[in-house]
Amino acid sequence: MADPPPLTADCALFLDIDGTLIDIADHPLDVVVPAGLVSTLRELRIRLGGALALVSGRSLAQIDLLLGETPFDLAGSHGFEWRDGSGQDQVLADRDPALEKVADQIVTASSGLRGLYVEHKAYSIALHYRSNLELVDQAWALARAGADSLGPDFTLLGGKAVVEIVSAHAKKGMAIERFLAAPPYAGRRPVFAGDDLTDESGFAQVNRDNGVTIRVGRETPETLAKFSLPSTAALRAWLGGVL
Numbered sequence: 001m002a003d004p005p006p007l008t009a010d011c012a013l014f015l016d017i018d019g020t021l022i023d024i025a026d027h028p029l030d031v032v033v034p035a036g037l038v039s040t041l042r043e044l045r046i047r048l049g050g051a052l053a054l055v056s057g058r059s060l061a062q063i064d065l066l067l068g069e070t071p072f073d074l075a076g077s078h079g080f081e082w083r084d085g086s087g088q089d090q091v092l093a094d095r096d097p098a099l100e101k102v103a104d105q106i107v108t109a110s111s112g113l114r115g116l117y118v119e120h121k122a123y124s125i126a127l128h129y130r131s132n133l134e135l136v137d138q139a140w141a142l143a144r145a146g147a148d149s150l151g152p153d154f155t156l157l158g159g160k161a162v163v164e165i166v167s168a169h170a171k172k173g174m175a176i177e178r179f180l181a182a183p184p185y186a187g188r189r190p191v192f193a194g195d196d197l198t199d200e201s202g203f204a205q206v207n208r209d210n211g212v213t214i215r216v217g218r219e220t221p222e223t224l225a226k227f228s229l230p231s232t233a234a235l236r237a238w239l240g241g242v243l
């Protein structure tokens with residue numbers, strides 16, 4: 001796949017965080033935000049007339065913890081929750097109280113599985129097996145059972161060494177579409193960079209809008225993205241090109 005064309009100031013920019021802007025760590029709490037990243041994004045946001053949003057599987061609360069107080073528009077929890085210029089955090093639906101119980105059940109059921117980390121997020125449950133890739137089948141089986149007990153409003157979303165029980169109604173592509181329907185995004189050419197299976201719905205949406213889709217990483221999986229960059233560092237350098 002080719003390198004993406006240079007970023008221009010008339011686009012609407014959507015960026016995944018983990019694996020795209022910053023390197024993935026064994027544990028989601030161990031990631032390191034490179035020095036200068038937030039200030040680069042702040043400058044970019046101004047250069048783009050405000051049309052910059054981060055679109056992540058992390059919850060809004062987790063993104064705030066990671067990046068500190070920022071002015072960025074956000075879509076968190078794979079688009080289930082979002083924050084735009086209105087200044088108000090919004091959510092697709094109330095939290096399902098059964099999520100708590102299922103998370104506890106999975107933690108109990110997986111207590112003997114060393115290397116499996118069960119992350120109880122605001123609106124989802126992620127089972128990470130990056131520390132022990134041999135647990136892939138057990139992780140998926142536990143997640144499948146959990147999703148089944150939660151019912152049709154939940155589904156499974158696979159990513160890099162992670163399987164997540166998520167709302168069946170939220171997708172990153174939907175979050176991008178929502179941003180593009182209103183200022184300052186409307187009428188701009190969308191650009192979306194992501195690194196994982198969870199980003200494919202975003203690639204599909206942005207391709208439909210004749211935008212630019214970029215897959216970050218050295219792997220060459222099947223992807224809907226039209227362009228690629230080899231690393232998070234390469235993506236950050238590409239973003240700096242418009243400044």
Ligand SMILES: [Mg+2]
Pocket residue numbers: 016017018019020194195196
């Ligand atoms: Mg990612």
